[in-house]
Amino acid sequence: MILENNEEKRSTLWRTVLTVSSVIIIIVAAFFIIKLFTSNPLEGTWVSEDSGAMIEIGDDGEMTMTGMDAEGTEQDVTAEYFVDTKNKIFTIQTEAYGQAEGVLSGSYDYNVEQDTLTLTEREYGDQMVFVREE
Template sequence: MIYENNEEKRSTIWRTILTVSSVVIIIIAVFFVVKLFTGNPLEGRWVSEGSGDMIEITDDNQMIIRPEEGDRFTEIRCNVDTKTKILTVAEGPLDSDIIQPGTYNYNIEQDTLTLTEREYGEQLVFVREQE
């Protein structure tokens, strides 16, 4: 055993181990809390309930739109405002019927994303794709 006859050194080693473990646990907890509250809730792949088309929203505010048929896809800028729960899809070269440029209110319940077009009220429903 380490330092069998020296109680002071064993005590010092034990306190060091406890301190380092506590610091590591605190760092991990802070990481998860920050990631939970500052992350993009829309980040991930979403599949349309009606058509099977897919949109993917990345952490750097890119939206990749993939129709169900074919290998083509469109990449466009978007902005997510988590405070007002608004998704803004930028104008761009969209040849897609999945989602049009504009502003949408979003709502997430469990694994279901509902986008409501702010001007006309049209709703688009997507389900999070499990990886």
């Protein structure tokens, strides 16, 4: 057995094992707590329930919107976005990428419930509902 008849060495070894395992548990818990409160809740791929348009939101401040234009052809639009998690405001800017004003450009109040994202236009109150794609 480990350190058979030496009670002092067994006690020291046991305290060392407990201390190391406690530190590891605290580090893992701190990592998950920090990740929970600092991550982007909108990150991922979202599909519109109405139009079938798809929004891919990355963690780098860029997003891609895929949908049908007026002529019925598929169009990809790249945009820059900002998320204010405290006030739950999602701001999209397409002008920086040479796109025309419009195509979701503006500020939205957002709400995420399970796998459903609801964007509410701040000025007019129009809502768009998206479902997270697996």
